[in-house]
Amino acid sequence: MTPIFKKGYYFYVDGNVHIKRVTLREVAKAAGVSINTASRALNDKPAVSPYTKARVLEAAQRLGYRPNRLARALRYNKTRTLGVIVGDIANPYFSMLVRGVEQTAREFDYSVILQGTDEDLEREKEAIEVALAEQVDGILITPTQRSEEAIRTLFDSGTPFILMSRHFHDLETHYVIMDDQRGGFIATEHLIQRGHERIAILNGPIHISSAAERYAGYMEALQQYGLDVDDGLVIKGCLTMEDGYRAALSLIDGPNRPTAIFAFSDFVALGVFRAANELGIVIPDELAVVGFDNTIFGLCTRPPLSSVGGSPEELGKTAARFLLELLTGKRPNTVTRVKLPVYLVQRGST
């Protein structure tokens, strides 16, 4: 072992930063008591005299003692940490979701380890492995759904988890999702009632349950109102603004232009606005647009964006609360399947 030397701010050992931290042992020594007396004093346990307690607390304060959550976690076999795995951290939908999760976790005094998958199966598997290796107490995940494999691994690990926003039909797991089919239906119905007959859907990747179900709702509405289905108006795989932009460009330039677009998300809808702006298409006169998620971004387009709501932040909070209740035994351990209601918010874009 090479000797410890100081170099600028930090201590380095073998070229690695070494942080000197105050331990319980040092506090105990400083207060002149045993290590466990110190432990009891700091944790408000009974059987410690006021005088001793005061001395310990003073010493802890003076030395800047901070309990090591790691050691505690190892002792309790509990980390008070949640693994959170989402598709894309920078996507407004997910960042609002994460915000809700983090807020609720904090209320329960839990930490959040965040990972993004970019909707890639390998990344998803890695993220799950990392979360499990970190010994998280529970996992909240929006599965890529490219395969059930990753989630089966997660299931087999025995670590409690809840799916967010998406679910599997043939896998019995906890989940919190939106009522996507209903959402697809009311968005499409609204467009039909506004007089549209050529309604395109810029859908997400169809292996994702929310996309599949919104598509089902879309089809349901078309059928119910006796409209023909045109496969040329069904676009799949849109997740980002860029995706929406490209898809809208090709639709508008295409042979049979739609008069209305139902977008997978407000984010995708923003891409539609961008395309319409560039091509000089007037919304809603020449093209009506409905988004999904009712995010605040829909308020700043011109005209403002009609959207199917549903607050992602609320979904995150709900999922986190359910998971934490599950972890603390406050929630009966039957399968929790929650479908949050959706509603249509009409604004200028339709």
Next chain:
Amino acid sequence: MTPIFKKGYYFYVDGNVHIKRVTLREVAKAAGVSINTASRALNDKPAVSPYTKARVLEAAQRLGYRPNRLARALRYNKTRTLGVIVGDIANPYFSMLVRGVEQTAREFDYSVILQGTDEDLEREKEAIEVALAEQVDGILITPTQRSEEAIRTLFDSGTPFILMSRHFHDLETHYVIMDDQRGGFIATEHLIQRGHERIAILNGPIHISSAAERYAGYMEALQQYGLDVDDGLVIKGCLTMEDGYRAALSLIDGPNRPTAIFAFSDFVALGVFRAANELGIVIPDELAVVGFDNTIFGLCTRPPLSSVGGSPEELGKTAARFLLELLTGKRPNTVTRVKLPVYLVQRGST
């Protein structure tokens, strides 16, 4: 100790979920070797026969062994975890920043513990305490700057940290920021060159360095071009779209309306667009707008938003990389102060 019982999916002990995890000891027993032979085999250490190694690996595979990062962290006094503390997780600027951080951390095989402060000092202090208690190896933070107190505590802890996007004048810390003064200058200069003389600034809270410096740049440009300063055109405290919306409403309705607005961020600028839309103000004819950060959201407004760039994702990546290099001794431990260049992207809004 009440007995362990199964209830639905998980094991519960004393009403708490108990996850059964495979330990090294069990792998060793299954392979018929000692615990440290197993450890050496799994970690590709020398001095272990091929035959033994194969047996251990097989056992680990079969039992589904996953190394416990916690125990390893305790042993090494290193968690391979970064604490990331930002103002608002759902703010597009921060979510892109976090995306960059997470990506770089992953490349270094580090995890990220994310916390938001909502720009509140108490929350910031708590977040720092939590990160330190989690024994993170380093911290990336956008300080609220409501006081130096929190950062001083962080400094005293000895845990390496880098400020992102903001910095203190009288605190010598590592930081990675944008060239905010230059950004403020070129945004204002651009508006002046477009013929504007009544230029409002919807600035962030002035205790935040980026806001203070953009303001300095704004003033510098006004002075350089011989324009008068009107305090009524200087609005402070705008961070969200909602803030931008309200400020823009009051400015437009006010006694001496500006002909141009320089917004603290694209996010704030979106609020300006919302206000303009509602009031029927035509951008850029009646009101020119420049944002900051050059996010993709500026592409979907009508007209598209001119903005001062600077990629937040790149800033996050840079800060994370510097911190990780610092932690691994790959970077000399002198104070790292980085000012990322900015440039103006002109679009339809000016």
Next chain:
DNA sequence: TTGTATGCGTTATCAA
């Protein structure tokens, strides 16, 4: 009321 001893899962030292 206080202290001693043990274990959580892992890795490192050292002896066999």
Next chain:
DNA sequence: TTGATAACGCATACAA
């Protein structure tokens, strides 16, 4: 090549 043992920081059963 392998194994017994100690240590990381903390909490607790148990003894004093």
